[in-house]
Amino acid sequence: MFVIFTLLLSGCSSLTVLNPKGPAARTLSDTIIFSILMMIGILVVVYVLYIFMLTKYRARKSNEGYEPPHEEGNKWLEILWTAIPIVIVAILSVVTVKTTVAVEKVPEGYENQKPLVIYASSSNWKWHFSYPEEGIETVNYVNIPTNRPIEFRLYSFGPITSFWIPQLHGQKYAMSDMVTKLNMVADEPGSMLGRNANFSGEGFAHMEFEALAMSPADYEEWVKDVKDTAPELTQDEFNKLLKTEHVGRMTFSTNHLEFSPPPEGHHHGGDSNGNEEHQGHKELHPDPATTEETEFDSESNVNPDEPLPTSPAEESSTHQHDGH
């Protein structure tokens, strides 16, 4: 079984998760393969002991009348098989914490570039992608430039969904009352499958989109093309679109962020100074009295120039930044 397992893992490119096209997914893929190898080691120990016990001590005609000894246990053996797992768990803990911190941040080597912010929001069984910097919007497909950090900001117009492009990064929830963030980079051009991974109702199975990584020059050209040729997205049209269950691809030369801001109010997040130590002390304060503001909050956080937060928990923005 292990042989098959390792062969499949190394040779099979259909295992999307282990076929990364960007640094974040590569970190995750390495973590997964490391943990699988470690786990196979554990399985081997257990299986060898197991087979040994079953073959050596099974009841046979020849050992009829054999009376097994009374054994209370053995202190040293029991300490041994407590201590070794503790060491294994400690190693895995270090790996987990390191990689978790790493994949939450902008991938290493890309920190100095200005990230491209894209708002990805879900409604019924489709995805809206709004590019605040370019002022354009797409539905059910997203084009991104290669070798540039992309910051997806996720939220939902309904049930919890989970934004997932397995070849670029792991998934993260999109929810209706806060914005979560996912940093990733695509380091080679190509088309990838993205989808909602979290069950969200009847049309969930069809909630897929294409993520197309293209060279920065191609990307610029595409943006220019959209701005020149695509229709505008009006508020009426957007509201109609929200109610639709499924649509194909759509492209607009303006986006919905202006009239339907994402749920990033001052009561949703901490401070935007990007300083981790200080942010730890900031509390969420979901004051019901201010909740109504969400819908009318004109201070929507659509300005990509603001300082980057370091972690999605420390949701950025707020009364401090100067809006636009």
Next chain:
Amino acid sequence: MKWDEFFVTGEPLIYGAMVSIVLVSLAILFGLTYYKKWGYLWREWLTTVDHKKIGVMYIICALIMLFRGGVDAIMMRAQTAAPDMKFLDGQHYNEVFTTHGVIMILFMAMPFIFGLMNVVVPLQIGARDVAFPKLNAISFWLFFAGAMLFNISFVIGGSPDAGWTAYFPLASIEFSPTVGNNYYSLALQISGIGTLLTGVNFIVTILKMRAKGMTLMRMPMFTWSVLITCVIIIFAFPVLTIALLLMMFDRIFGSQFFTMANGGMDMLWANLFWVWGHPEVYIVILPAFGIFSEIISAFSRKNLYGYSSMVASMVVISGLSFLVWAHHFYTMGQGAMVNGFFSITTMAIAVPTGVKIFNWLFTLHKGRISFTTPMLYSLAFIPIFTIGGVTGVMLAMASADYQYHNTMFLVAHFHYVLIPGAVFAVIAGFHYWFPKVFGFRLNEKLGKTAFWFIAISFNVTFFPLFFLGLMGMTRRTYTYSAETGFGPLNMLSMVGAIGLAIGFILLVYNIYWSTRYQPRDKTGDPWDARSLEWSTPSPVPVYNFAVAPEVKGRDAFWFSKKNNEPLSNEKITKIHMPSNTGKPFILGIAFFFLGFFLVFSWWIPSIIAGIAVLIILATMSFDRDHGYYIPVEEIVQTEQKLRGDTV
């Protein structure tokens, strides 16, 4: 409301189910009348407070629910066996996986374990019944009312369709407008109250009713596991009670705890659900560990290795089980530090679990292992469950979980934990204790054939799902296109599912065959086992022990056999027993109707049913029934009859 809103219409499968429900109900009613069994049913079963009979009723229900949940499973596998299948539509598929999850966890695994607990624990500690026999009957009938309420949802009103986790806002009235999730909140609530009462009952039973000389550290491991499980129950289930109550208020009375508007928090539901939901996993797994401990020790003909560390590891697991809930939603965006904390606590559970695995392996060491049917399930558990365990550690790593979450990898993992863990355990326990309750063993040949079908097919069904997960197939997806490449592995999984079904059919056929043809056991100890329950005659008489046993160490019955010392030198005296009562059954019916009327928001009937519940509870409080005595002659006669003439 029109009749076609009340009954589910338009689905040929559901029409078929309706017809078969009506036919089976008529057949049962006719059979009971024709064979004049109404009185027998009422006297011996519906009004019983005997822990053994209540246990048997739990297990019968669990087997029926296993069938129901199994049919759901086969339908899901059939629908996803090939790309673009048209067997079920999206909505129907969503209902099927929701009911599959709820039924298998709450109405199959739980009652099966409670059934074995009921049958075995009082016998293992040398008691005549549980501490509160009437309360025990109430627990059962509340579970039964909840289970029936949940099951009628698919023909009346529509099944819940938001997953067994019922995440908000999907499960809110806005996105799930049918009554399905009302059923969810009320059925789980009613059976949950029963579970909570069972928890209290068994803690008191185990702490207060042990035989003379049985200190806590002399208890059989299964009893230990039940004690710890019940402690988890009384800490975890109140959380579910409150969460379901808030859900009911949201859905029926228009409150806004978990909704999208007015300050409702959908994440709060997810947190509350898993604060209960993760300990719930250990509520079904720890008794399973106890069952395996008993069986592995009995069929190795050795005492359990590392008894104290077995107990300690269960205590540690029960504590940690409350500190890991957020690993069910690492992807909610709570940041690396929170995820790191929950990763470490989750992985830490692997340590005490590993201790148990090695203790079982060393129980086998130097033993004399006989491969009976219950032992086969217990032995198969070790390697299969270890795969479930190590993939659990992989999932515990927050970063990697960003890729496994919501995929078939996760589905494979928890089936690799729950099937060899909980299901193999209850089947093993079922075969092991069956002769104690019914006085004959199940056929070994049929039992072993069923075992090989189940063990092999299980792996064929679920191992491919690990790869499907890594290929990017998400769970709860009712269809996929051929280009995804998911087809072949799903087809393989379907083949396995058919094998599993054959295995379970053989298992049930074995019950029928053995009832007719197996020789009766006169010894009361057909396996040459170790703990007190085997010192009683089989089937166990209503009073359990003719004289209360006295215990001098662990595996008391084993050493009494080895050293030829009787477990007690006392004389038989008259025995005080609790009398039967029909009130728990009637209370269950009242709760059923209360739940049913609330599901449809029919206020006047709801209020009437609510008042009925209160009246029944009040009359129970004023009951002055001091039970009855079984005279000495009757006990002597019963013992002689059951044991041949040896007493």
